[in-house]
Structures are given as structure tokens and as C-alpha cells.
Amino acid sequence: MQQTYSPKDIEAAAQQQWENQQAFRASDSSSKPKYYCLSMFPYPSGKLHMGHVRNYTIGDVLSRHHRMKGFNVMQPMGWDAFGLPAENAAMANNVPPAAWTYSNIEYMKQQLKSLGLGVDWSREVTTCKPDYYRWEQWLFNRLFKKGVIYKKTSTVNWDPVDNTVLANEQVIDGRGWRSGAQVEKREIPMYFFRITQYADELLTDLDTLPGWPEQVKTMQANWIGKSYGVRFAFPYELDGKQDKLWVYTTRADTIMGVTFVAVAAEHPLATYAAKKNPALAAFVEECKHGGVAEADIATMEKKGMPTDISVTHPLTGEQVPVWVGNYVLMSYGEGAVMAVPAHDERDFGFAKKYRLPIQQSITVKDQSFSDAAWQEWYGDKNGVCVNSGRYDGLNFEQAVDAIAADLAAKGLGEKKTQFRLRDWGISRQRYWGCPIPIIHCSTCGDVPVPDDQLPVKLPENVVPDGAGSPLAKMPEFYECTCPQCGGKARRETDTMDTFVESSWYYARYASPQCDTGMVDKADAQKWLPVDQYIGGIEHAILHLLYARFFHKLMRDEGLVQGNEPFKNLLTQGMVVAPTFYRELPAGKKLWINPTEVEVEMDAKARPIGAKLIADGQPVVIGGTEKMSKSKNNGVDPQAIIDAYGADTARLFMMFAAPPDQQLEWSDSGVEGSFRFLRRVWNLCAELNELGHASADFSKLSADDQALRREMHLALKQANFDFSRHQFNTVVSAAMKMLNALEKAKSSADRAVLGESVSILLRLLSPITPHIAQTLWKELGYGDDILAAAWPEVDESALEQDEIELMIQVNGKLRGSLRIAKDLDKANIERLALAHEAVLRLLEGGTAKKVIVVPGRLVNVVI
RNA sequence: GCCGGGAUGGCGGAAUCGGUAGACGCGCUGGACUCAAAAUCCAGUGUUCGAAAGGAUGUGGGGGUUCGAGUCCCCCUCCCGGCACCA
Numbered sequence: 001m002q003q004t005y006s007p008k009d010i011e012a013a014a015q016q017q018w019e020n021q022q023a024f025r026a027s028d029s030s031s032k033p034k035y036y037c038l039s040m041f042p043y044p045s046g047k048l049h050m051g052h053v054r055n056y057t058i059g060d061v062l063s064r065h066h067r068m069k070g071f072n073v074m075q076p077m078g079w080d081a082f083g084l085p086a087e088n089a090a091m092a093n094n095v096p097p098a099a100w101t102y103s104n105i106e107y108m109k110q111q112l113k114s115l116g117l118g119v120d121w122s123r124e125v126t127t128c129k130p131d132y133y134r135w136e137q138w139l140f141n142r143l144f145k146k147g148v149i150y151k152k153t154s155t156v157n158w159d160p161v162d163n164t165v166l167a168n169e170q171v172i173d174g175r176g177w178r179s180g181a182q183v184e185k186r187e188i189p190m191y192f193f194r195i196t197q198y199a200d201e202l203l204t205d206l207d208t209l210p211g212w213p214e215q216v217k218t219m220q221a222n223w224i225g226k227s228y229g230v231r232f233a234f235p236y237e238l239d240g241k242q243d244k245l246w247v248y249t250t251r252a253d254t255i256m257g258v259t260f261v262a263v264a265a266e267h268p269l270a271t272y273a274a275k276k277n278p279a280l281a282a283f284v285e286e287c288k289h290g291g292v293a294e295a296d297i298a299t300m301e302k303k304g305m306p307t308d309i310s311v312t313h314p315l316t317g318e319q320v321p322v323w324v325g326n327y328v329l330m331s332y333g334e335g336a337v338m339a340v341p342a343h344d345e346r347d348f349g350f351a352k353k354y355r356l357p358i359q360q361s362i363t364v365k366d367q368s369f370s371d372a373a374w375q376e377w378y379g380d381k382n383g384v385c386v387n388s389g390r391y392d393g394l395n396f397e398q399a400v401d402a403i404a405a406d407l408a409a410k411g412l413g414e415k416k417t418q419f420r421l422r423d424w425g426i427s428r429q430r431y432w433g434c435p436i437p438i439i440h441c442s443t444c445g446d447v448p449v450p451d452d453q454l455p456v457k458l459p460e461n462v463v464p465d466g467a468g469s470p471l472a473k474m475p476e477f478y479e480c481t482c483p484q485c486g487g488k489a490r491r492e493t494d495t496m497d498t499f500v501e502s503s504w505y506y507a508r509y510a511s512p513q514c515d516t517g518m519v520d521k522a523d524a525q526k527w528l529p530v531d532q533y534i535g536g537i538e539h540a541i542l543h544l545l546y547a548r549f550f551h552k553l554m555r556d557e558g559l560v561q562g563n564e565p566f567k568n569l570l571t572q573g574m575v576v577a578p579t580f581y582r583e584l585p586a587g588k589k590l591w592i593n594p595t596e597v598e599v600e601m602d603a604k605a606r607p608i609g610a611k612l613i614a615d616g617q618p619v620v621i622g623g624t625e626k627m628s629k630s631k632n633n634g635v636d637p638q639a640i641i642d643a644y645g646a647d648t649a650r651l652f653m654m655f656a657a658p659p660d661q662q663l664e665w666s667d668s669g670v671e672g673s674f675r676f677l678r679r680v681w682n683l684c685a686e687l688n689e690l691g692h693a694s695a696d697f698s699k700l701s702a703d704d705q706a707l708r709r710e711m712h713l714a715l716k717q718a719n720f721d722f723s724r725h726q727f728n729t730v731v732s733a734a735m736k737m738l739n740a741l742e743k744a745k746s747s748a749d750r751a752v753l754g755e756s757v758s759i760l761l762r763l764l765s766p767i768t769p770h771i772a773q774t775l776w777k778e779l780g781y782g783d784d785i786l787a788a789a790w791p792e793v794d795e796s797a798l799e800q801d802e803i804e805l806m807i808q809v810n811g812k813l814r815g816s817l818r819i820a821k822d823l824d825k826a827n828i829e830r831l832a833l834a835h836e837a838v839l840r841l842l843e844g845g846t847a848k849k850v851i852v853v854p855g856r857l858v859n860v861v862i
Numbered sequence: 863g864c865c866g867g868g869a870u871g872g873c874g875g876a877a878u879c880g881g882u883a884g885a886c887g888c889g890c891u892g893g894a895c896u897c898a899a900a901a902u903c904c905a906g907u908g909u910u911c912g913a914a915a916g917g918a919u920g921u922g923g924g925g926g927u928u929c930g931a932g933u934c935c936c937c938c939u940c941c942c943g944g945c946a947c948c949a
Binding site: 154155156168215216218219222223225227229247248249250251292293294295297298299300327328329330331332333334336337338344346418420421422423424425497499536537538539540541542545546573574576625626655656657658660661662663664666668669671672673675676717720721724726728729731732733734735736739804805806808810811812813816848849850851853856857859860861 | 863864865866867868873874875876878881882885886887888889928929930931942943944945946947948949
């Protein structure tokens with residue numbers, strides 16, 4: 001065997017062996033229990049980044065571990081290939097998105113293979129290919145006919161210069177990213193998935209997912225946001241016509257404190273009032289500026305303007321003024337809200353700003369109300385009604401019940417359960433996406449493209465120019481005939497939200513080549529649900545909610561079984577790195593890649609400065625942030641693989657942090673990981689041929705017993721840590737094993753060494769598969785470590801006669817005691833009280849109390 | 863703004879049920895090897911007082927519960943993720 005660890009050679013050889021064996025083909029007909037391990041598929045952006053390496057290493061570690069534990073593992077991979085970056089790259093490089101995407105896929109696939117992932121590549125799916133998206137179109141039509149998909153208008157960011165719709169991320173400080181034009185809100189027709197119809201199920205089924213992080217379930221539950229409230233109306237008369245202004249509130253108990261109502265700028269009442277009020281018309285116009293992102297609207301300054309319209313309070317009969325507010329959105333809820341400044345913090349601020357009346361209607365015992373400043377308790381639901389006529393003294397629930405009943409009696413309202421979740425708008429005015437399979441006919445309306453004419457293929461030779469939708473400028477695409485009447489018609493030119501593709505790919509992997517349906521039902525039944533799903537925490541809400549929704553849609557179409565797609569979920573943290581920069585004259589910053597910087601330390605290794613290696617001049621040390629192009633703090637995984645090998649990259653990724661926490665990049669940490677693997681290699685090279693040694697483990701020297709104990713103790717720890725996905729301490733356990741082996745290697749029994757090394761190699765195998773495989777073979781354990789069984793803990797090796805007990809006095813550590821492992825409490829107490837440190841602190845007095853925690857410590861209270 | 867999460871040595875992190883804080887690694891210091899360096903190996907390494915023995919102190923900050931708190935409760939600060947069409 002080679003004396004030096006050479007990752008390049010052994011990794012290529014191991015990967016070749018797996019390739020030759022088709023080692024990771026998942027069998028559809030195995031009798032073993034299945035384990036479907038899925039990592040979120042990548043967007044083919046060009047090359048792998050560290051986040052990918054982390055994600056896929058975690059998935060591979062889980063897959064390989066389960067395989068050794070006897071599971072029939074499926075670990076597929078594919079490409080989330082539609083999306084905006086391809087269009088941007090196309091404009092920058094004048095290359096069609098399709099060509100750019102396919103070449104990225106080719107490169108990244110080779111990169112993924114060089115990581116040594118145990119992926120079943122025969123199941124690869126690529127969402128921008130017609131054989132994939134045709135089934136998306138097929139489902140779209142089924143759902144459209146069923147009414148699960150419908151059309152309505154919705155508000156988008158409109159760039160008036162480029163004449164194009166902008167994504168929220170393309171709006172920077174209220175302006176279009178390319179044109180710099182002030183963005184406007186615009187209403188356009190869109191197709192929607194009726195996800196709200198499934199809101200209750202999406203909420204309650206969270207309780208059936210014990211394998212999901214609480215954190216994610218809480219976020220989803222809050223996102224769905226089921227609320228119990230009252231929908232009611234303020235009647236009004238305008239130009240002699242009776243009408244009603246509807247609002248929804250979860251605080252009907254405060255209804256007697258309403259002092260005004262606010263409507264959206266696009267609300268019919270606002271439009272009406274603006275007609276004869278130029279100032280209001282200007283304000284309504286101003287409200288249309290800016291983007292639609294919630295974060296922007298929530299943080300912007302709340303502005304309003306009065307109208308000369310007033311409506312009638314449904315219970316008091318009083319007149320209530322109508323205001324137009326920039327924070328009220330037409331497309332959400334009723335487009336109007338009741339305002340109770342005394343008990344809603346935002347309304348309070350608004351009322352103070354515009355000197356509107358503030359009317360207390362809730363009180364809490366021993367608290368006094370003042371309209372000078374907002375108090376925490378004003379918004380609580382813990383008070384009782386006051387200044388509320390017949391509702392005075394009622395608590396929240398009683399008041400809501402009584403008020404809802406009175407409103408219902410007048411025909412002006414009723415209790416209503418509502419969700420924060422809104423229907424999912426999927427129309428995108430973009431080119432690089434799945435075409436929406438609808439034909440618009442002037443006589444027949446919106447007609448789905450018949451199944452036998454699917455897929456509606458996206459032309460692949462288009463280079464978008466950033467102005468409007470490319471497909472809408474291509475008559476060869478949109479000109480068509482109506483499938484119903486045969487008349488001239490126009491094809492829909494919007495494409496689907498790319499979240500649609502990623503909502504069902506997990507199901508397609510069960511039968512990726514199926515050309516008779518979206519999925520093969522038998523295969524789907526065999527493989528679904530996904531046993532372990534792994535991906536970034538940033539997908540905690542949208543992607544995971546949409547995929548759960550799609551699973552239910554497919555279930556209701558009879559395509560899949562079960563209610564949920566992902567049994568267990570692991571959300572991994574970001575990969576972060578230090579940042580360095582230099583100030584440029586214009587106040588801008590020049591970001592410098594960490595690899596080009598040398599950090600200077602003081603004597604105690606505290607960083608005191610940094611300089612650019614190239615010119616020796618200082619640079620500023622910035623914060624530690626998510627690896628990104630903009631901060632130039634990304635480290636290219638390829639450089640690490642080339643320099644140290646995939647095993648080192650994988651080991652470092654697993655060791656540096658637990659998977660769900662952020663991972664800080666560290667060059668010296670990578671070197672440390674490499675050093676560890678080299679030490680493993682050197683130890684094995686020194687020991688050579690251990691595979692066939694055998695011995696009677698019941699007759700060992702004390703040292704050999706101690707070594708076995710250490711190995712099995714570490715293994716037990718590692719098993720526990722595997723089960724809770726804490727891989728960093730699995731690596732720690734392997735390091736402890738190596739440390740113990742290096743100490744014992746020259747004196748220990750060959751058979752004990754043989755057992756120990758076999759445990760270490762199998763423990764490392766899921767994490768650093770290439771070196772584990774190579775050494776397994778070289779030391780004569782077998783040809784294929786993948787076929788080896790996971791090591792078992794020998795509990796008898798863990799036993800010991802004596803244990804160490806800590807001695808505390810008043811909770812402070814004062815010493816320790818070696819005792820027989822089964823010594824009874826009375827004797828432990830006696831020994832503890834006789835302990836030198838205890839006697840010293842007792843100063844001849846007596847202990848008040850002695851607490852014995854078996855196997856751990858004794859606390860003497862004096 | 864709203865929802866969710868996080869904070870432990872110089873650094874990444876460990877501590878499974880409230881019971882030895884700092885495992886494991888990095889860095890640093892000293893030593894061995896070397897003509898020298900790199901690599902490797904050995905030892906030390908929270909802070910602080912002390913020659914040492916030993917003591918004090920210490921898990922973002924402030925309170926509390928407990929024989930005992932990194933862990934449980936209350937309040938606060940800072941950092942990170944998400945925000946699809948907040949009511």
C-alpha cells in the first residue's frame with residue numbers, strides 16, 4: 001500500500017469502482033426497507049458553491065449510513081433549471097438561457113460526481129426539459145378544469161421604462177434594478193392556485209410531522225395564520241345609492257372604539273372621492289409608487305388623507321370618516337380596515353399623526369388609559385369593554401360573541417374564520433419558465449390545451465432583452481387556433497412560477513422516465529414519502545409549503561398516497577466567511593477575497609489587522625457574512641477539492657458545525673481536517689493487514705481493555721450523534737478513536753487493533769467514503785466497505801469496576817472520589833463527608849444536607 | 863414592521879433528563895527532531911490572584927427559581943433567516 005495519503009489517486013479509483021458496480025442504483029424491487037434521502041436540487045447557476053457542498057454532503061452521509069444499516073437507499077439528483085438568473089445571464093452574454101443552463105448542468109454534474117456522492121444518476125430530472133414540464137402542464141389543466149386554478153387580477157411591480165414586471169428582488173429602493181425608474185404598482189390578470197382551500201389541512205397536518213423541526217412548523221403555522229374574527233359592514237349612501245363598506249377584524253371587541261376607517265388607494269370609495277378632489281387624486285397616485293413587497297410596505301411611513309365620505313357605524317349609528325391609507329392593500333382582504341386607535345398600535349400612531357380622535361373601549365384592572373402615549377396593555381386581549389354601552393364589562397370572548405350576534409341580527413356581519421395565507425399566484429411575465437397551457441379564444445374564453453397536444457414547448461433559442469415578455473413578441477409561439485371552435489386564438493404567453501417545478505420533483509424521482517403519467521403510481525407508492533429531506537432554512541416557508549400543497553393536490557388526483565411528502569426534514573444553516581475590504585474614494589467598498597488576505601495576530605492570537613498579500617498594505621476586517629458574490633467572500637469548493645480532495649472538504653463541512661447551524665469557513669480548519677485524514681492513513685499504513693486477526697476479548701490486559709472501552713464508548717457516542725444528526729461530534733468521536741489508537745498502536749493486541757481500526761473506518765465511511773473504502777480494502781477487511789455492516793457497540797467492553805464521583809460543597813466543585821461502581825448511597829455519603837476538602841470547609845461543623853446524584857456527584861450543603 | 867432562530871475561551875464548537883463548563887479541532891506558547899526551515903511528534907493553553915498548594919471569577923446583559931442553572935422562568939441588547947398580495 002502507498003505510504004503517503006494521496007487523495008487524487010484514491011478518490012478517482014474509488015469513484016471508478018462505484019461507477020463500475022453501479023453501486024448507487026436504487027432498486028425498485030429490493031426486500032430491504034426503503035430509505036428515500038432527498039437533498040434540495042440545485043439551481044444550475046454555473047458552478048457549485050459551498051452551500052451545495054454542505055447540503056449534499058449531509059444527504060450523502062445520511063444515505064451511506066443508512067445503507068450500511070441495511071436500508072435500500074435512493075438518493076436522486078436533478079436540476080431546478082428554470083429561473084430568472086438564466087435570463088439575466090442571457091442578456092449579459094447574449095446566449096440563450098437554454099444553452100447557458102445546459103452547459104452549467106454539464107459542469108456542475110461533473111463537480112457533484114467529484115464529491116463522491118452516492119447518487120443514483122439514472123434518476124436525474126431536469127425541470128426545463130419538456131418530458132418534465134409536460135406533466136406540470138397536464139396537471140395544470142386538470143386543476144383548471146376542477147376550479148383549483150382560477151384567474152383574477154393581482155398587483156405586481158411595474159417598471160414603466162422597461163415596460164416589464166419586476167420581481168421583488170429586482171426592486172431596489174423603490175426603483176427598477178436595470179432602468180432605475182420608479183416602480184409602480186399595476187394590476188394584471190394572473191392564474192392562481194386555490195391554496196387557501198387547503199389552508200386548514202396544511203395547518204392541521206403539521207401535527208403529523210414529528211420529524212420536522214418545531215421552528216419550521218411554527219413558521220408555517222404562523223404563515224398560514226388561522227384567525228377567528230368578524231366580517232362586518234359600515235353602510236353608507238352615495239349619490240342616493242345604498243351600499244356597504246366591508247371590513248374584517250380579529251378584534252370585534254373594540255368595535256365601539258372605531259373612530260375612522262381606512263381604505264386602499266385603489267378602493268372604489270377612494271377612486272370616487274378622488275374624482276372631485278385633486279389633492280386626494282394626487283395622493284392616490286402617490287400610493288401607487290413603490291413595490292409590493294411586504295417588508296417595504298410594513299416599514300414605510302404610514303400616510304393617509306381624508307375623503308369627504310363618511311360611513312355609518314353599524315352598532316352606534318354614528319358617522320365615521322373614511323380615510324385613504326397607503327398601508328391598506330386592495331388585493332388583501334376587503335381593501336379596507338376599521339381603525340381603533342386606542343387599541344391598535346398602528347392606528348394609534350396614525351391617529352396621533354393626523355389628530356384623529358382616540359376612544360378607549362377596553363380597560364384592564366388597575367391600569368389607567370391615556371391617549372398621550374402608547375402602552376403595551378392597550379393592545380392586549382385581557383381587558384373588558386368600557387365606554388361600549390351594552391357591552392361594558394364583557395371580556396374578549398363575550399364581547400365578540402355579543403357583537404357578532406348583534407351585527408348578524410342587523411344583517412351587517414358575521415363571525416368568520418380567516419387565513420393569513422393567500423392564494424398562490426403563479427403567472428410570470430417571463431420567458432425561461434414552463435408555459436401555461438392555456439389558449440385564449442374570443443368566443444370560447446380560456447381553453448386548456450388538450451392533453452394530446454402537450455407539451456406546449458418553450459422555444460429554446462431565444463435571448464430575452466429585458467423589455468417585456470419575449471414570448472408575447474413571438475407570433476410563431478402565440479398564434480394558434482382554438483381547440484374548441486377551431487377559430488383563430490392566442491396562446492397564453494405567461495410562464496409558471498418556478499416554485500411549481502420544485503413542488504413535485506420529489507415525486508418524479510420515483511419514476512423519472514415515466515412517459516405515461518406525471519408519476520408511475522406503483523413506483524410512487526413504493527418510494528414516497530421522502531424519508532429524509534435536506535435543504536436550506538431559507539426554504540422553511542414557501543417551497544416547503546408549496547410542495548406540501550402539491551402533494552395534497554396530487555393525492556386528490558389519485559397520483560400519490562399519503563398526506564405529506566416529507567417525513568423528516570433537516571434544515572441546514574448557511575455557509576459564512578469573513579469579509580475584507582478597502583474604502584474607495586467615492587465611499588464605495590472594494591471587497592477582497594479572504595484567500596488574498598493575511599490576518600495578523602497579537603501574541604495571544606487575537607486578530608489585530610489584515611493586509612493584502614499582493615501589496616502588503618492593510619485592508620479593513622469586515623463582519624462574517626453569508627458567502628456571496630457581492631461581498632467577494634466566497635470560497636470555490638473546486639479549489640478545495642483540487643488541493644485536498646473531496647474527503648477533506650466533506651470532513652470539514654461535517655466537523656465545523658452541526659448541520660442546522662451556520663458554518664464558518666476556515667482555511668486552517670480545512671488543513672486540520674486534511675491532517676486528520678493523513679494521520680488515519682499513516683496509522684493504517686504502519687499497522688498494515690489487520691483484517692484477519694482474532695482473539696478472545698474476555699482475556700485482555702488492562703490496557704487493551706481500556707482501549708476497547710474507549711473505542712466502544714466513542715462508537716456509542718457516535719451512534720447517538722448520528723441519530724440526532726449531529727455529525728460534528730461524530731467526527732470528534734472518530735478523532736478520539738484515532739488519538740487512542742496512536743497511543744496504543746505499538747503495545748496493543750493485534751486483534752484489538754484490528755477491531756478498533758475496522759470500527760474507525762466504518763464510522764468514517766459515510767463522511768469520508770474514499771479513504772475509508774481504500775483502507776478497508778488495503779487492510780484486508782474486504783473489497784467493499786459499502787457492503788460492510790455498521791459496527792455494533794459491545795456493551796460488555798464499557799463496563800468498569802470503579803467510577804469517579806465529583807465532590808461539591810454548596811454546589812461548588814471541591815474535589816473528587818474514586819469509588820466502586822455500585823457503592824450504596826449511605827457509604828458514598830460517609831466517604832464524601834470524610835473527604836479532605838469537605839472537612840476543611842465544614843470547619844468542625846455539620847452538614848445541613850447531602851445530595852447524592854448516583855454516578856455523578858455528591859453535593860454537601862453546609 | 864411582523865414571524866422564526868442565534869449569542870459559550872483568541873476562533874469553530876461540546877456539555878443527551880437541571881448535576882465535573884470548555885470534549886474535539888483550529889490558533890498560540892514552549893520543547894524534541896533539523897545546519898536551518900517546513901512537516902511531524904511531545905507538553906501547556908478561559909480570565910485572574912499566587913512561587914506553588916490553592917482561591918476568586920466565568921456561558922451576550924439584568925433579575926428570579928433551585929442544594930445546584932450554559933440548560934428552567936421574566937425583562938433587555940445585538941446578530942442572522944423569511945416576508946408569498948399584513949388586517
